[in-house]
Amino acid sequence: MKRFLKRLLTHDWKTARVVHHAVLEAQDSQYAGPQEPLPEPIMHALHALGIQSLYTHQAAALDLLRSGRHVVVSTATASGKSLIYNMAVTEALLQNPHAHALYLFPIKALSRDQWDALNTFFAALPGATPLTAAVYDGDTSDRQRALIRRKPPHVLVSNPDMLHYALLPYHAKWESFFRGLRYVVVDELHTYRGIFGSHVAQILRRLQRITDLYGARPQYIFLSATIGNPGELAQKLIDQPVETVAHSGSPRSRRHFVFMETEGPLASLAARLTQDAVRSGLKTIVFTQSRRMTELVHMSLVRAAPDLAPKVSSYRAGFLPSERRSIEQGLAEGRIAAVISTSALEMGIDIGGLDVCVLVGYPGTIMTTWQRGGRVGRSGRESAVILLPQPDALDHYIVRHPETLLNGSYETAVIDPDNSAIVAAHLPCAAAEIPVHAEEAAHWASPRRQALVSATHGGTLVQSEDGRKWFATASYPHRGVDIRSVGPSFTILGPDAKDATRWIPIGTTDGVRAFKECHPGAVYLHRGRTFVVQSLNLEKRIARAVPQDAEYYTWVVSKKETEILEILASKPCTAFMARLGRLRVREHIAGYEKKRLFTQELLDFTPLDLPEQVFETVGFWVEIEETIVEKIHRASLHYMGGIHAMEHAAISVFPLFALCDRNDIGGISIPLHPQLGKSAVFIYDGYPGGIGLAARGYDIVESLLERTLDLIESCPCDEGCPSCIHSPKCGAGNTPLDKAAALEVLRYLLGRKPLGSETDKEATREKTPVLEVAAASASKPEPAIGFLDLETQKLAQDVGGWNNKHLMRVSVAVLYDQRREALEVFRESDVAALIDRLHALDLVVGFNIKDFDFQVLQAYTPKPLQHLPAFDMLEALQEQLGFRLSLDHLGEKTLGRRKTADGIQAVQWFRENRWDLLIAYCRDDVLLTRDLFFHALEKGYLVYEDRSGKRLRVPTPWNLEKILQEYGQKEDKKRSILKRRRSAGV
Known part of the structure; x- marks a missing residue:
């Protein structure tokens, strides 16, 4: 070495x-024993195999399993994970020879390898009672399958595909096996992510229905490579709590x-x-x-x-x-x-x-x-790993930032157990195995119940006369579900090598990718051979391809549109808004290019006549303010090329945060989105219904853009290249792209460059907050009335002016609940709870609340806050006088009390982490607002001073009952309008 x-x-x-x-220096072994000694036969087997002690993670996992928990072990390769489940299963079989275990592996080669290891372990056990194991997969002959079904082994080694296609549909033939099922082992957990993992989640739920039918309550043992969220992933797969063992004691x-x-x-x-x-x-x-x-x-x-x-x-x-x-x-x-x-x-x-x-x-x-x-x-000797990057943005990012790999955290594995298309595909399978009962469905989550309704309307399920049961209309719907894709798949046929007139299947692809990978003229690789697609039959979902030595590859050119169907979440970030929502993506493939291998030289363009593809998914997007657009234009840079390059680079580094590849996500950059009225960059799940990747992207959007900026900045090229902003999947042929514009956009979004530095009165004017009156003043009204004020993390000049209040972000908010006589303090992490509180009130009172507080809060919720019943004192006084008065002025002239600070000071306190002063100031403003409000109700006026120094009254003919009644009628009218719109399908 x-x-x-x-x-x-x-x-x-x-x-x-x-x-x-x-x-990377060596690490010594860490040993431990289980709380209760292992049975003598297992100790004998371990010693026979040369194992004298257990690693700490092996002992910890065994203790959890003995306590009846479901467990996931997430440790490095070659850390002895398989020994954990072999010991636990063997111990259970020694206690009950009629028990069974099911081992699931994602690939057949691993199944056979682990079967050999298990047999070796069984053979090392002393005694005359042999324990048996058998492999049941695609390589098992029909004769062997019949023998296995007739007399199931103690341990059945299989894979999720066989569980879906062969075991669950025929569970009656496996009754004795399912009745005695004690453990289910799911190895290589990290592979069950994305579409495959979302399918496996449905399969494991169906398995639990079968074991419930036969009275078994198996424990689940998950084994995984080191990932960021092993416990969360395992829990989503079986919808039950799972204990995590992640610290490895192996050397x-x-x-x-x-x-x-x-x-x-x-x-x-x-x-x-x-x-x-x-x-x-x-x-x-x-x-x-x-x-x-x-x-x-x-x-x-x-x-x-x-x-x-x-x-x-x-x-x-x-x-x-x-x-x-x-x-x-x-x-x-x-x-x-x-x-x-x-x-x-x-x-x-x-x-x-x-x-x-x-x-x-x-x-x-x-x-x-x-x-x-x-x-x-693995042998304990010194070793070496050498990384050679491909001409790809992510590859070169890793090489230029080795600390990302050496010191970074592991990615999160993402699945979506509620993907509507996948759930709808598995419900008929579940109903064919055991009819679905209404009592069972009543406990399901909303997406699953909606899928039940959709499957019934779609004809794949049918209800009993009394409506209490659902049955599958097909006797064996399982064959129509490809657990490696979503939606109906296309079959790719090639000529039989022995009989050229006969076509045989050589592969499959899902409907979303078929137009891009199997269009007429597409180059398709199979078993090291190059095929060219001759035809694509959309009705029969068949593509025919013939062998051909092609020194080129094909690349589709397409146009995309994105429609926002529903906003699911919203949050302000450094200098932009991020939102998560349901999208409808439309894509039209105009043709394809032929490009020479290695040199990428453009050889030809061929138009295609294919129908538009439309699918609904989940995506997140970054909204870019007009201020940034203007700055990019003033710098004579290509704005569309900038956000297009930013989209490519963001998709390239996305796999640093979630276990996926570029094909799992899509993106689109829009200079002016018609629904938003501004520019936006969208990144969405590339599968109908979504698989959870976009939700992950929304959670880490600022970190994603930071890595995106690092990628582009660290690339030594002048104008952009495959190592930074070019994408091998770009439907627009990587045009336009502008590296310099992308860098500028990202610097503005991430606050590296200020959005503005306005110094006029409008930019520096302090925001008049809101405070509240002592609890002793005024009689307590019956309605639920709240007095609100909030302070922000940024000034208007930090976000490019007062038009961008939604970017200023909440530092602290205070709500006074008049009925409960209680002050409530909310920080930014509590904003969702604050918004729920506001929606529960009969009236929200504030000073400049509609034009400021609600504008800041709106960034955190898709619910329109303008529908809230709110009384804005500043708005009412301006209508009365024709000009504005500040809260500080009214407080001093009416009550003899001034504000204790201003908005600029509040932002400074936030930056200095002076929460005590910040909260006290916001609380005082709330109390001041409330005192003024009730003074206006009781006295019928407030006092102000004109420019000549005269103290004057401003009449306040406000009546609380009329205010509540007026807003109540407005809400009734809004609800009526919304109801009519929904009934009309709007």
Whole structure:
């Protein structure tokens, strides 16, 4: 390893260079025992396998399982997670030989590998009672399946696909198995995210219906690579509380992480590094991002070093099961010294101790990077991981910011168990297994109940005469549900190699992507071969493709529109508004371009006549104020090119925050959105109904834009390139793009540059707040009346003027509840509760409340605050006099009390973290407002002083009952109008 590293770090690689070298020091083992000793047979088996002690995380997980909890263990690769569930399951089987366990793995190779490990563990147990295990997957013969169903083993090893298609639909044939089901093991939890994870959540809910039917209450054991939210993800999958074990006690050997850059072909550099490693006696694994790259690296290596050909192999999907297992065995036994693989080998298949991992392209997530890098160093020896970036924005961001990978937090895995399309697809499956009862549906969440209604209206479910049960109209609806996609899928057919007149399935794709990937003329890759699509039948949902050596790839050109259907959440950020909502996305594919491989030279454009695609999803968006637009135009920069570049870069770095790839999300930049009346950049889930990614993006939107700015700033190019603002998925052909404009927009949005510096009276004038009267004054009225005032985090000049009050953000708000005689203080994190309180009041009273307080608060809610019953004292006095008076002036002249500070001072206190002074000032303003209001009601006037110094009365013919009645009638009228609009479908 020392010899290899010295050459790697000092060699002149001509077109490549080492950018960063990090050394991760070794970590010692941490051991612990469970609270109660393990049964003697299990201790005997552990010792027979060379295991003398348990790691701390293994003991902690075992204790939780023994207490009856559902558990997720999220620790690094090779930390002994499989031993946890094998021990727990074995202990249960020793206590009850009629019990069963179900092991679920996402891929067949891992199922077989873990089945072997389980059999080894069972074989090490002493005694005459054998425990049995069997694999039930797509490679299991019909004869074996029948035998397994007839006499189920103690442990059934399978995958979510077989559970969906073969076990749950025929649960009556598995009755004894389900009755005795004690544990359900879900390994590689991190793979159950996005669309696949949302489907698996429905499958596991259906499994729970089956086990409930047979009286079983199995515990769930989840195993995951290190992710940001293992407990949350596991809980969403089964809709039950799950305990998390995340601290690992397993050892870690010394590891080197080397970041490189190259201007030459990636395949050649990867092959040279692999050759050097193998000749240094180091077992090596190369991970690539595509089947094509896998074969290119393998081919380059064999051509450069023919003598190594017997010792190296590629490994990817498409190989026969026997080929894959032969390669795995060759690695484990040492006959194969290097393997070049796609993602197929990143999971816990036992391939022995490896020393070097070469990553050809950033794997897309921090979690996957460590998962793949964790394949080396298992033998306790020093190891190395080498990252070679592809010409992609995210790849180059990681190489230029290695601390993001080395010190950053792990991404969040996102699913949406309430995705309407997915729920509607699984409800007929559930009803075909066990009829859905009204009592059961009554406890469902609203989206699930709505999906039940939709499925009934759509004809996939039918109700009983009494309306208490739902049945599936199809006898086996499961075959129509592809758990790897959403909505109806397209089948891709290719000619049979043995009979060219016969067409056979070679792949599938979901409806959203079919137009982009399977249009006539599209290049489609399958098993390392290049196909060109001949035809796309939209009615039969079939694409026909023929083999063809194509030295180009295809890229669709499209136009998109986004319609806002509903705003779900809203919040002010540094210098922009962020909102989350339901969207309707319309996309029309105008044609496709042919581009030469590697050089990306444009060869041709072909128009297409395809129907417009329309789907509803969830998205978040950043609203950009006109102030910023004007500044970009005044700087002679291309504004549309700027927000378009910002959209591309934001999508590129999005996977740093959520486990996804660029294909899972879409975006659109709009200089003037007709519904918003301003510019906006939208990012949305690329699947109908949404899968939770947009909600995650809304939560971290400011951090996302910070990373976006870092990406663009750190790229050395002058005008933009694939490493920063170009997108390989752009439907507009990466035009227009303006790197300089994108940087300026982001700097304004994130407060790096001020929106304005107005110094006129309007910009610096203090906002007249609101205070309240002592509880002793005035008799307590029966209606629920609240007096409100708030202070902000920013001044008008900080956000570009008073037109942008929605960007000023709440620092503190005070509400006086007249009926309860209580003051309530709200900070920004409490604004949602404040808004709920305001909606519960009969009347909200304030000073300048409509033009200021509500404008600031509106940024935090999609509910229109102008509908609230509110009495604005400043508005009423201005109508009476024709000019404005300040709260400070009225308080001094009427009550002899002045305001204790002003809005500028309040912002300064906020910045200094002086909450005591800030809250006291806001509270005093509320009390002052309330005193003036009741003085006006009782005396019929307030006092002010004119410019000549005369003290005068302003009449206040305000009547509380009339005010309440007037606003009550207004609300009744609004409700009536809204009801008519809803009934008309508006």
